[in-house]
Amino acid sequence: MMNRLITLTPPLTxxxxxxxxxxxxxxxxxxxxxxxxxxxxxxxxxxxxxxPPPFDLRGAILYYVGPTPPRPGQVIGSAGPTxxxxxxxYTPYLHSLGLKxxxxxGKRGPEVKEALQQHKAVYLAAIGGAAAYLMKAIKEARVIAxxxxxxxxxxxxxxxxxxxxxxxxxxxxxxYQEGIRAYAKSGMT
Amino acid sequence: MRSIPYHEIATQAERLCxxxxxxxxxxxxxxxxxxxxxxxxxxxxxxxRTLQENARLAAAEQIPLCQDTGLALFFVDLGxxxxxxxxxxxxxxxxxxxxxxxxxxxxxxxxxDPLKRTPGKDNTPAIIHVTLVPGDRIHLHxxxxxxxxxxxxxxxxxxxxDGIEGVKAFILTVVKEAGPGxxxxxxxxxxxxxxxxxxxxxxxxxxxRLIGRRHLDPEVAALELSLLGExxxxxxxxxxxxxxxxxxxxxxxxxxxHIASLPVAVNLACHSSRHxxxxx
Numbered sequence: 001m002m003n004r005l006i007t008l009t010p011p012l013t014x015x016x017x018x019x020x021x022x023x024x025x026x027x028x029x030x031x032x033x034x035x036x037x038x039x040x041x042x043x044x045x046x047x048x049x050x051x052p053p054p055f056d057l058r059g060a061i062l063y064y065v066g067p068t069p070p071r072p073g074q075v076i077g078s079a080g081p082t083x084x085x086x087x088x089x090y091t092p093y094l095h096s097l098g099l100k101x102x103x104x105x106g107k108r109g110p111e112v113k114e115a116l117q118q119h120k121a122v123y124l125a126a127i128g129g130a131a132a133y134l135m136k137a138i139k140e141a142r143v144i145a146x147x148x149x150x151x152x153x154x155x156x157x158x159x160x161x162x163x164x165x166x167x168x169x170x171x172x173x174x175x176y177q178e179g180i181r182a183y184a185k186s187g188m189t
Numbered sequence: 190m191r192s193i194p195y196h197e198i199a200t201q202a203e204r205l206c207x208x209x210x211x212x213x214x215x216x217x218x219x220x221x222x223x224x225x226x227x228x229x230x231x232x233x234x235x236x237x238r239t240l241q242e243n244a245r246l247a248a249a250e251q252i253p254l255c256q257d258t259g260l261a262l263f264f265v266d267l268g269x270x271x272x273x274x275x276x277x278x279x280x281x282x283x284x285x286x287x288x289x290x291x292x293x294x295x296x297x298x299x300x301x302d303p304l305k306r307t308p309g310k311d312n313t314p315a316i317i318h319v320t321l322v323p324g325d326r327i328h329l330h331x332x333x334x335x336x337x338x339x340x341x342x343x344x345x346x347x348x349x350x351d352g353i354e355g356v357k358a359f360i361l362t363v364v365k366e367a368g369p370g371x372x373x374x375x376x377x378x379x380x381x382x383x384x385x386x387x388x389x390x391x392x393x394x395x396x397x398r399l400i401g402r403r404h405l406d407p408e409v410a411a412l413e414l415s416l417l418g419e420x421x422x423x424x425x426x427x428x429x430x431x432x433x434x435x436x437x438x439x440x441x442x443x444x445x446x447h448i449a450s451l452p453v454a455v456n457l458a459c460h461s462s463r464h465x466x467x468x469x
Contacts (some may be wrong), residue, residue, distance in 0.1 A: 069296065077252065077296070085370065106370020129243070131352060153297055176429055
């Protein structure tokens with residue numbers, strides 16, 4: 001099985017997302033944003049009250065991460081992906097406002113997979129637990145909202161060649177299913 | 190009676206918190222090497238190599254292997270002939286955990302109230318389980334409890350009639366449902382027997398065993414190996430991208446139980462199962 005290597009530079013367009021397929025390996029360079037559990041709740045509540053988002057959602061990539069505190073001289077601490085399914089209740093709404101990609105780990109629910117097809121968006125996974133490795137791809141980090149949430153605040157990151165895999169594309173492809181099917185013995189999936 | 194100073198326990202607890210988070214244990218490093226020789230999936234190989242590089246970077250720069258530096262859990266085997274001098278055992282461990290997480294730049298992952306979700310001031314309280322044992326020593330075993338795999342751990346009480354087949358089916362279901370998000374290749378800790386709280390404690394404690402060490406009872410050891418084979422046939426692979434390495438090992442601990450019950454608990458640890466021990 002060949003897995004293509006594709007460079008992504010946000011903001012992403014419909015055209016870029018349409019070209020991505022489950023199983024592609026991607027390298028992301030440019031600005032991405034972070035949010036996890038508590039920030040999602042607060043962000044979606046604010047948006048539904050009609051308040052402007054703390055960053056432009058259109059074409060954006062959102063990384064589910066709660067980094068460790070940086071040591072003096074570090075840009076950010078260890079920063080690997082957190083489990084994505086906890087954000088499922090908020091993700092379709094954010095895609096409806098133009099969010100183009102999320103980065104996490106683990107499976108997404110049917111409501112998210114449908115939203116990816118409807119709004120032309122994509123779900124990426126970074127390697128869970130490779131947090132010291134992934135922090136090296138983060139060149140700048142700045143808290144832009146919800147400072148009081150600590151590790152859960154929203155950060156603007158500048159990344160260079162940040163590695164991830166396309167898990168769910170906007171055509172219904174699901175790499176977790178494909179990958180497991182390829183290696184399962186005796187139909188145990 | 191032997192006196193052990195409060196500050197000695199606190200200092201050791203602090204050190205264990207930092208080292209568990211910075212250094213991949215040698216048995217897991219070997220398990221990664223072994224898996225690289227047998228993993229047929231190219232993406233699986235890429236993931237395993239990345240995990241090796243991650244461990245190298247974390248050790249070299251003393252940064253956490255994973256951003257989820259977890260809750261701090263301590264299993265304490267406390268010798269009956271030990272007296273802690275200058276404070277309590279509990280306070281010493283809490284102080285060590287607090288300092289270890291603060292000074293090691295480890296993440297605070299505690300909410301002080303589970304319903305209000307109020308962030309805690311630091312990463313305490315540590316969870317502490319004390320067992321009284323003969324002797325005049327204290328054995329501390331610190332384990333990082335990170336949420337990705339902990340959230341996918343499960344407990345059930347089967348019917349005695351369900352037997353070994355029922356136990357195996359439950360364990361396989363837990364691993365399948367955990368899937369990619371819980372960061373395989375796993376170490377699978379299993380507790381069989383006891384009661385509603387004993388089985389999960391057995392499962393948690395099973396995770397402290399070194400990779401490759403079998404249970405002393407040959408029947409339990411055979412069950413561990415047969416489950417390991419079946420788990421690796423699931424195809425989940427390194428971080429779930431497909432492959433033949435879904436678990437590094439399966440550790441089972443058993444205990445007597447009620448004539449009417451067959452408790453089974455499965456506690457998963459991720460590919461970088463983090464734990465460190467010391468004897469004082």
